[in-house]
Amino acid sequence: MLAIHHRSGSFSDKWIEYCILNKVPYKLVDCYRSDIVEQIKNCDGLMWHWAHYDHKAVLFARQLIYSLEKMGKKVFPNAHTSWHYDDKVGQKYLLEAVAAPLVPSYVFYDKREALDWAKKTTYPKVFKLRGGAGSQNVQIVLNLLAANKLINKAFGGGFNAFNRRYFLTERLGQFRRDKTVTSFFNIGKGLGRLFIPTKQEKYFSRERNYIYFQEFIPENNFDIRINVIGNRAFGFKRMVRQGDFRASGSGKLIHDPNQIPIDCLQIALDLSVRIQSQSIAFDFVFNSGKPLLVEVSYCFPPRFYLLCPGYWNERLEWIGGPFTPEYFIIKDFLMQSDTI
Ligand SMILES: Nc1ncnc2c1ncn2[C@@H]1O[C@H](COP(=O)(O)OP(=O)(O)O)[C@@H](O)[C@H]1O
Ligand SMILES: [Mg+2]
Structure with missing residues (x-):
């Protein structure tokens, strides 16, 4: 049962x-x-x-x-699949441990150490909270002044786990894209959010006493997300928002398999085995064409995959036609538990 x-x-x-x-x-x-x-x-x-x-x-x-x-x-999800979920700091250790091509990433638990590093390093960098999705807790750090500000905040009052301003900017973006009456009224809701704490803010504690940075990988106008469930890989390209470096949450998805680099598929299929994951999504950016990972996640909104025209198996053979990722998950699960 x-x-x-x-x-x-x-x-x-x-x-x-x-x-x-x-x-x-x-x-x-x-x-x-x-x-x-x-x-x-x-x-x-x-x-x-x-x-x-x-x-x-x-x-x-x-x-x-x-x-x-x-x-x-x-x-x-089992422990291998989920312990690092929504935890980019945990993922940094995991991806380093399995020698994955992670964007060089830095974490500090001590203010002095972080300030010293910030003084010596180069800019821009990317600052991230350990949790969050849709790019809401990801921002570029252009110079030492901005880095110091973030470090002081991280080791002071801390950050909201959910970004209030994000609700407004996302809704403005939505209105710019589709110009509907609903999206116009949603801007009002976004404005309200600036002043009224979200429910999540009340339930989640503040993010503080650590700071996490990554090297900024320039000139990426998209990222590539590859999902691996068992020995199947599928994914899409996501274009960045206008005038921004961030793709996650932009809603601009391209499902054309010819735009998915083979090396991303290879890396994803290989890492999924090494991480022993039942289901895992990898986000890649590119440094002069070389894929680098920015984060992983065990789950995803199922609607993102409705337009995927097929998937690859572990030999990178293409299996065309619509598919249901949730069925892949349950099929694998039932196969592993022969008593059910
Ligand atoms: N180190 C980086 N250099 C350049 N772009 C990045 C970097 N990290 C993330 N991005 C961009 O920002 C987006 C959001 O980052 P990500 O770490 O995936 O956070 P989220 O959990 O919000 O999706 C990515 O989709 C990618 O386009
Ligand atoms: Mg992401």
């Missing part, structure tokens, strides 16, 4: 559909209930697509996963 925690709009929509279509016995469980271990007792595995913006999940998802694995249960 397979246990699924259902959240509408997440991977579980398709997992449940798959179980129904293929007569896979499953039961719905509630991971937030105190008796979750009891709920899983008669099941062989648990599948739960939890998200970084879910403050409750962030409090205990990893702890639950490790504990269920101790019981011999299969879990999606």
Whole structure:
């Protein structure tokens, strides 16, 4: 028996559909209930697509996963797949450890050390919080003055885990793109956000007492995102926002497989094995044509992949036609847990 925690709009929509279509016995469980271990007792595995913006999940998802694995249960995402999720600092260590081509990255836990480094290094650099998506916590640092300001803030009051100004700039961008009445009124909401704390802000603690920088890799007007689920790779190109260096969250996706460099696919398939990941997305930028990783993530909004015209297998053979990534995940999961 397979246990699924259902959240509408997440991977579980398709997992449940798959179980129904293929007569896979499953039961719905509630991971937030105190008796979750009891709920899983008669099941062989648990599948739960939890998200970084879910403050409750962030409090205990990893702890639950490790504990269920101790019981011999299969879990999606398992520990290998999820421990570094929404944690760019964790990913820095992981990617260095597996000798991945990570953009040179620097982390400091001491203000003095960070200030000394900032004095000696070159600019621009990229500053990131360890968490966040859609580029909201990623910014360019043009000079020592800007770096010092960020360092003082990081070791002072800290940063909101969710960027308020982002809501406004994203909505302005949306309006510029589609000029609809709805997107015009959304600007108002974005303005409101500048003054009213978001719900997430109340639930997440401030990001402080560390600072994370990466080398800025110039002249990238897109990034490449490759997802690997088991031995399948698929992805897209994402164009940067107008007048910006950041692609993530721009919504400008190109699904043409001919625009995906083969070396990105190779690196992604190889690292997925080394990281022992069930599902992983890699974001690449390019330094004179050489792919460099900026971050990884175990999950993604399923709608991004609807327009992918196919995927590659581990031999880099192209398998054309629409596919459902959530089915790949559940198929692999059921294969690994032969008792279900
Ligand atoms: N070191 C870097 N040099 C140049 N561009 C970068 C660098 N890091 C990130 N970017 C750009 O910024 C975007 C957001 O960065 P990323 O680390 O992927 O954060 P997020 O979690 O918000 O997606 C990327 O899609 C890429 O276009
Ligand atoms: Mg990204």
